[in-house]
Amino acid sequence: MAQVEDELSLVFQALADPTRRAIISRLRGGPTTVGELAEPFSMSRPAISQHLKVLERAGLIERTADAQWRRCTLRTEPLDDASAWVDRHRDEWNERFDLLDERLRRLKDSAN
Amino acid sequence: MAQVEDELSLVFQALADPTRRAIISRLRGGPTTVGELAEPFSMSRPAISQHLKVLERAGLIERTADAQWRRCTLRTEPLDDASAWVDRHRDEWNERFDLLDERLRRLKDSAN
């Protein structure tokens, strides 16, 4: 089951696809139309549209209408949240190891 | 389609589920058996086993047999990769904005 609603899940899920990550990378170069975005991929336009919908649902892009073009712009706030989660977990875990290391070292010292 | 093979996709996909993120959070407290891990969730054991398989496939945990228990241990290397990707994309994008800001400021100054 997915029926994910929480924001973090939506962001990680959006990042879990190589095509979508490539789109994000591409968008760092600046706002881009769907057609330009689709060009390097061997994939139909609708497929790209659907990927963009996933990214939009996760808050990672914004789409604004500009005549018959849709300009896609990157938003980084959700990336901040994702980054915060990952960093928090990684760091606290490493801290635990550092602590353990030190304790072991001390144990070893006192044994000598 | 999924049939993901690349490591980053596996990691993000693993992190895209709240139950699995909770398991990771729980594992920061130290290695834990599957039973202890399953206890706080209103979910069958096999469901937890399957979540653990996803985490293992992404390289986020290690399972070692210890008599009839399996001890699950957190691994943070994949988190490093995920964090690196997110940070890289976020930071470069913000740099672009900083640059744009500066350019606009300069433009404005020269106009006065």
Next chain:
DNA sequence: TCATTAATTAAGGAGTTGCTTACATGGCGC
């Protein structure tokens, strides 16, 4: 007005996910 261009929506299909219950495996103490 009408054809062209850009993009989305609709419908459908193959494969995956996330759960379930039932069954299998394998170590333990008696």
Next chain:
DNA sequence: GCGCCATGTAAGCAACTCCTTAATTAATGA
């Protein structure tokens, strides 16, 4: 060995994902 644990695997099911092609919407410019 036998019956208990703690887990894992199998099978099945509803929902979701990722793609397709065909039809639709909407703006443009002659």
